[in-house]
Amino acid sequence: MKTVGEKVQKERLKRNKMPRSHIYRIATFLENWFKVHGNEGYCYIFEKTKTKKDEDTLKLEILSLDPRPITTQVLDYVFGAVHMSGTLEPLNAYSDMIGTKNPAYKVFPSPFSPMNIKGIVTKGVTTKGTHRNEEMYKKITLKALDIIHSVPANVGIFCSSYEVLDGLLNSGIALMSDKPVFVERRNMDSRENDMLVSDFKFHSGKKGAVLLGVMGGRNAEGGDYPGNEMNTVIIVGVPYARPSPRIEAQIDYYQKVFLGKGKYYGYYLPAHRKLSQAAGRAHRLLSDKALIVFLDERVANKFVSKDIPKWIRECLEFIPDSEEMLKEKVKTFFGIHR
Structure with a gap:
């Protein structure tokens, strides 16, 4: 053959x-x-x-359940290797999974001015399965709209899944937004997606637009949005995968290889990394000023927040379930830069 x-x-x-x-x-x-x-x-x-x-x-x-047969083909034959990214934490887990030997860790302070970063976690909303219903989607949508209407330029909204994305659309986010909404769809080819993102970025020079996508997707991990191309990121949910044979296989394998860390390495940590990748989309240049809002109260839990990069973690503020407080925090942050 x-x-x-x-x-x-x-x-x-x-x-x-x-x-x-x-x-x-x-x-x-x-x-x-x-x-x-x-x-x-x-x-x-x-x-x-x-x-x-x-x-x-x-x-x-x-x-493949283990990247080490690939990574060690390089790592075992070099004198030293430097691994650098803003989303490698927790470093010991990263080191375990790619198979580094005798690693040395160093976390550098953020190069961004504290005046240019603001992280908010709001209580009262979550996409957790037991709370996922029409009423919750409407509540999340209204909070997202409060943010959209309070920021000066482009907004990126990254959801934990297409199901959650559809929940926001069904709750009227595109109809009620005062900015045009560009929606990432399942099975979009690269050309269609490039055109979508280009149109979204074009509006940064006008009154702004909204890019609605999913964590783990190409726009949440592969795209850069410097300056006003995205000056606010809204994270909706925590992208924990649905149970499936592949997820169970990954957990079982890591449980054997890393002695009791199977569910953390194979289930929780991949979701926390996707969340972190999406949260960092708007901070690409040292001059970038951007707001990051987590619309899921689970991010306030230390189990989740400890895996968020330190440069975001240091600027996080947890606020109660209050529309007025959320709007005030957003307006105050952008008022500093006007």
């Missing part, structure tokens, strides 16, 4: 076409399957999923 696939690729190249070959991909997949068969660091999943056209289909995949 692989030989036939390679012939197809060569023929396509001769015709100046992309060297795609479905036969080659299937052959490579089966080859990898046999290579890792019996290895506890991998699991095999057969699940229902959706196509780009939102049609039901089935998917067979091999899931």
